[in-house]
Amino acid sequence: MINKELQYQNLLSQIESLIDKRCEWVANYANVSAAIQQAFNHWWCGFYMVNKNNQLELGPFQGPVACTLIDFNKGVCGTAWAKRETIIVPNVHEFEGHIACSSESNSEIVVPIIKNNQVIGVLDIDSQYFNQFDDIDKYYLEAIVKIL
Numbered sequence: 001m002i003n004k005e006l007q008y009q010n011l012l013s014q015i016e017s018l019i020d021k022r023c024e025w026v027a028n029y030a031n032v033s034a035a036i037q038q039a040f041n042h043w044w045c046g047f048y049m050v051n052k053n054n055q056l057e058l059g060p061f062q063g064p065v066a067c068t069l070i071d072f073n074k075g076v077c078g079t080a081w082a083k084r085e086t087i088i089v090p091n092v093h094e095f096e097g098h099i100a101c102s103s104e105s106n107s108e109i110v111v112p113i114i115k116n117n118q119v120i121g122v123l124d125i126d127s128q129y130f131n132q133f134d135d136i137d138k139y140y141l142e143a144i145v146k147i148l
């Protein structure tokens with residue numbers, strides 16, 4: 001097993017060269033979800049974006065089908081949006097209000113995407129393992145969403 005930091009450093013440089021600013025957001029976000037998934041093979045990895053009704057709406061993702069709309073301050077995603085900070089949940093079954101899109105998911109990390117001081121969406125990653133995410137994931141995933 002390659003060291004996680006090294007994996008993230010490789011992933012970050014891959015993503016830096018993948019991002020094509022000539023494209024609409026959807027192409028880049030789709031490729032970023034695929035690159036993260038290929039690197040780590042998590043249960044689910046993708047984006048929810050703030051829509052015009054001020055809800056999080058399912059965006060590009062990799063993995064099983066997921067819930068489409070999440071309200072502000074609801075679930076882990078809506079809480080990361082409201083708090084404007086990354087949330088790591090070691091055991092989703094203990095997170096009050098967790099929205100279970102899949103019974104296979106046991107831990108989760110959600111990173112808000114902030115542009116011009118506004119949360120425009122979140123990056124959400126779910127794992128079938130408990131305690132999967134730590135400060136290394138937080139550090140690199142925050143770096144990844146900054147270059148989107």
Ligand code: SME
Pocket residue numbers: 044066067070074075076077078097098099100101105108124126
């Ligand atoms: N578990 C998330 C919902 C999205 S799915 O995990 C893909 C939440 O509680 O916000």
